[in-house]
Amino acid sequence: xxxxxxxxxxxxxxxxxxxxxxxxxxxxxxxxxxxxxxxxxxxxxxxxxxxxxxxxxxxxxxxxxxxxxxxxxxxxxxxxxxxxxxxxxxxxxxxxxxxxxxxxxxxxxxxxxxxxxxxxxxxxxxxxxxxxxxxxxxxxxxxxxxxxxxxxxxxxxxxxxxxxxxxxxxxxxxxxxxxxxxxxxxxxxxxxxx
Amino acid sequence: xxxxxxxxxxxxxxxxxxxxxxxxxxxxxxxxxxxxxxxxxxxxxxxxxxxxxxxxxxxxxxxxxxxxxxxxxxxxxxxxxxxxxxxxxxxxxxxxxxxxxxxxxxxxxxxxxxxxxxxxxxxxxxxxxxxxxxxxxxxxxxxxxxxxxxxxxxxxxxxxxxxxxxxxxxxxxxxxxxxxxxxxxxxxxxxxxxxxxxxxxxxxxxxxxxxxxxxxxxxxxxxxxxxxxxxxxxxxxxxxxxxxxxxxxxxxxxxxxxxxxxxxxxxxxxxxxxxxxxxxxxxxxxxxxxxxxxxxxxxxxxxxxxxxxxxxxxxxxxxxxxxxxxxxxxxxxxxxxxxxxxxxxxxxxxxxxxxxxxxxxxxxxxxxxxxxxxxxxxxxxxxxxxxxxxxxxxxxxxxxxxxxxxxxxxxxxxxxxxxxxxxxxxxxxxxxxxxxxxxxxxxxxxxxxxxxxxxxxxxxxxxxxxxxxxxxxxxxxxxxxxxxxxxxxxxxxxxxxxxxxxxxxxxxxxxxxxxxxxxxxxxxxxxxxxxxxxxxxxxxxxxxxxxxxxxxxxxxxxxxxx
Numbered sequence: 001x002x003x004x005x006x007x008x009x010x011x012x013x014x015x016x017x018x019x020x021x022x023x024x025x026x027x028x029x030x031x032x033x034x035x036x037x038x039x040x041x042x043x044x045x046x047x048x049x050x051x052x053x054x055x056x057x058x059x060x061x062x063x064x065x066x067x068x069x070x071x072x073x074x075x076x077x078x079x080x081x082x083x084x085x086x087x088x089x090x091x092x093x094x095x096x097x098x099x100x101x102x103x104x105x106x107x108x109x110x111x112x113x114x115x116x117x118x119x120x121x122x123x124x125x126x127x128x129x130x131x132x133x134x135x136x137x138x139x140x141x142x143x144x145x146x147x148x149x150x151x152x153x154x155x156x157x158x159x160x161x162x163x164x165x166x167x168x169x170x171x172x173x174x175x176x177x178x179x180x181x182x183x184x185x186x187x188x189x190x191x192x193x194x
Numbered sequence: 195x196x197x198x199x200x201x202x203x204x205x206x207x208x209x210x211x212x213x214x215x216x217x218x219x220x221x222x223x224x225x226x227x228x229x230x231x232x233x234x235x236x237x238x239x240x241x242x243x244x245x246x247x248x249x250x251x252x253x254x255x256x257x258x259x260x261x262x263x264x265x266x267x268x269x270x271x272x273x274x275x276x277x278x279x280x281x282x283x284x285x286x287x288x289x290x291x292x293x294x295x296x297x298x299x300x301x302x303x304x305x306x307x308x309x310x311x312x313x314x315x316x317x318x319x320x321x322x323x324x325x326x327x328x329x330x331x332x333x334x335x336x337x338x339x340x341x342x343x344x345x346x347x348x349x350x351x352x353x354x355x356x357x358x359x360x361x362x363x364x365x366x367x368x369x370x371x372x373x374x375x376x377x378x379x380x381x382x383x384x385x386x387x388x389x390x391x392x393x394x395x396x397x398x399x400x401x402x403x404x405x406x407x408x409x410x411x412x413x414x415x416x417x418x419x420x421x422x423x424x425x426x427x428x429x430x431x432x433x434x435x436x437x438x439x440x441x442x443x444x445x446x447x448x449x450x451x452x453x454x455x456x457x458x459x460x461x462x463x464x465x466x467x468x469x470x471x472x473x474x475x476x477x478x479x480x481x482x483x484x485x486x487x488x489x490x491x492x493x494x495x496x497x498x499x500x501x502x503x504x505x506x507x508x509x510x511x512x513x514x515x516x517x518x519x520x521x522x523x524x525x526x527x528x529x530x531x532x533x534x535x536x537x538x539x540x541x542x543x544x545x546x547x548x549x550x551x552x553x554x555x556x557x558x559x560x561x562x563x564x565x566x567x568x569x570x571x572x573x574x575x576x577x578x579x580x581x582x583x584x585x586x587x588x589x590x591x592x593x594x595x596x597x598x599x600x601x602x603x604x605x606x607x608x609x610x611x612x613x614x615x616x617x618x619x620x621x622x623x624x625x626x627x628x629x630x631x632x633x634x635x636x637x638x639x640x641x642x643x644x645x646x647x648x649x650x651x652x653x654x655x656x657x658x659x660x661x662x663x664x665x666x667x668x669x670x671x672x673x674x675x676x677x678x679x680x681x682x683x684x685x686x687x688x689x690x691x692x693x694x695x696x697x698x699x700x701x702x703x704x705x706x707x708x709x710x711x712x713x714x715x716x717x718x719x720x721x722x723x724x725x726x727x728x729x730x731x732x733x734x735x736x737x738x739x740x741x742x743x744x745x746x747x748x749x750x751x752x753x754x755x756x
Binding site: 015018019022023026027029030031033034036037040041044045048049053091125126127128130131133134 | 309310369372373375376377380382407408410411412414415416419422427428429431432435436437438441444445448500624653
């Protein structure tokens with residue numbers, strides 16, 4: 001039931017937009033509870049364990065993760081710049097920044113794939129590995145969804161689905177991307193630093 | 195005043211009417227209309243209610259004798275596990291949120307539909323597959339660890355994977371509905387309907403929607419963990435690999451305790467609507483009832499570990515959970531007293547909806563009192579694994595939620611179908627159900643106190659004195675017979691419901707003389723609910739004063755007393 005933005009009156013669009021924005025915010029809250037629940041589980045197991053990571057399990061490498069974090073936070077910056085470009089009606093810049101964000105997102109996923117395949121053979125079958133793969137995997141899945149979301153937004157922008165004042169899909173994609181960034185801060189701290 | 199009305203008029207004129215859907219599928223199957231979706235929820239949940247009820251009758255048939263061989267121990271375990279799962283997730287939660295929430299809430303706030311009709315449709319269509327998955331687990335060896343599925347026992351059965359998938363789907367459905375309802379209530383109330391002019395059922399639905407949207411995501415996480423452990427061997431809850439079985443109890447109950455309030459708050463809302471209508475008095479303590487719902491919703495996140503007093507929590511953890519759990523009785527007590535005060539010196543009409551409401555008040559209060567008993571750690575440790583807990587939870591969920599559901603069904607049936615249910619059959623239904631319910635579950639309290647364990651199919655070896663055993667066996671036989679009568683009482687309702695389609699009295703827009711907005715349109719309401727969006731000028735319960743609405747067509751804006 002996607003309402004084509006250009007077919008409805010301004011008042012009606014604003015009303016529908018406010019519903020969708022609120023609904024999307026509730027969705028993000030609900031989604032963050034999903035992460036919180038697994039983070040709680042991780043901390044619970046960790047506090048119950050005499051040593052952490054458990055015996056025979058090596059700590060994940062900080063180096064790759066740090067590079068990957070910079071890639072992801074960089075994508076947050078380009079996303080913000082894309083939004084600014086849109087607000088200033090600079091479509092070329094907007095397209096460039098969105099593409100940059102997509103590329104950085106894919107870069108992050110590639111880094112994660114490399115980490116998964118190369119590093120931690122000892123993790124399978126331990127609760128440390130279970131938490132690590134579940135949380136970072138779930139986050140990676142969110143990044144993947146975010147990339148798909150951005151590609152959709154880019155195509156929709158090019159097909160004229162949005163106009164200068166009506167761009168809820170773009171707003172939602174931005175919120176989602178920053179949300180995924182913030183989740184990563186927590187995960188990075190939990191698994192690589194703490 | 196008139197300039198205020200014209201301002202609200204302007205606000206109301208924004209909404210326009212969409213054309214109604216054409217064709218059978220668009221009207222009744224893939225429907226976006228909240229009223230049709232409500233009926234879909236009722237019918238689907240009704241089927242699961244029959245299945246889960248038959249499982250309960252099987253359990254009672256097994257327990258008629260101390261050492262019955264009707265069911266194997268394994269089948270018995272499967273039956274009570276699926277009975278509990280189905281009643282909680284496939285009956286009570288969908289009926290109270292998807293059913294009544296969809297049926298009444300948009301009408302009560304004067305909206306044309308919910309905020310996201312497509313999501314509402316989607317949310318419903320997750321529900322039948324969820325139920326089918328849960329019941330399919332019987333083919334592969336159903337879960338045997340009760341509706342709570344504690345590992346490691348839940349890891350022993352293949353059906354656990356299907357169970358997880360089914361409950362996960364219903365959880366997603368519940369989350370989506372929660373978000374949808376919150377946006378609807380926050381954003382789409384009729385012009386002039388301020389927060390304190392909202393009907394109390396809408397307040398209850400708002401808090402329930404909040405709990406569904408927030409807590410259910412946590413259930414999804416817990417289930418994903420359990421599913422992964424069962425299917426892929428990821429050791430979240432396996433102590434042999436550094437996991438913890440108690441962790442499952444924490445994450446499960448962090449959802450499932452709020453879920454207890456998801457199952458009762460809408461019932462509170464339903465009876466808050468019925469009471470003033472049938473005693474012709476303003477509800478006593480409107481704000482007290484509304485805000486105590488919010489208080490219950492918030493406290494519900496801080497009491498989950500009272501389900502875990504026997505799982506080895508440290509004593510300093512148990513104490514705050516015990517105190518907070520007992521504190522839930524305060525907002526709940528405020529509600530009970532407000533309802534009783536509403537009855538005081540009212541012009542009481544003992545119609546069926548009010549009878550079920552009074553039944554609710556009696557049974558739920560009783561269940562609440564035993565709840566405070568169980569909140570006390572020493573008492574809980576003694577009674578945790580006994581029939582006392584079974585009795586308590588059925589007084590709350592059957593005596594509370596299910597009585598509330600039937601009260602709501604009798605009350606809103608004319609709005610839903612356009613025809614009234616028969617009053618005489620309704621009274622027969624109430625009295626058989628009320629008496630059989632108490633005869634079934636009241637004796638379970640003393641069975642539990644005598645030490646009869648729940649979830650056990652034989653009890654002959656447990657009671658060594660033959661006097662005691664014959665007393666327990668006799669009581670169990672009585673309980674089982676009452677349970678069969680309780681099941682049979684549902685047939686009266688089924689007959690009444692089917693009969694009303696042909697022989698039911700035509701209801702008219704407002705058969706009970708109620709004052710909330712859903713009665714200010716025809717029965718059943720048209721696709722667009724209201725020809726014009728109504729304007730609300732004051733609260734909904736001022737019996738004896740003129741109706742507080744503008745923009746309502748004059749032939750509907752009456753307040754007759756049936």
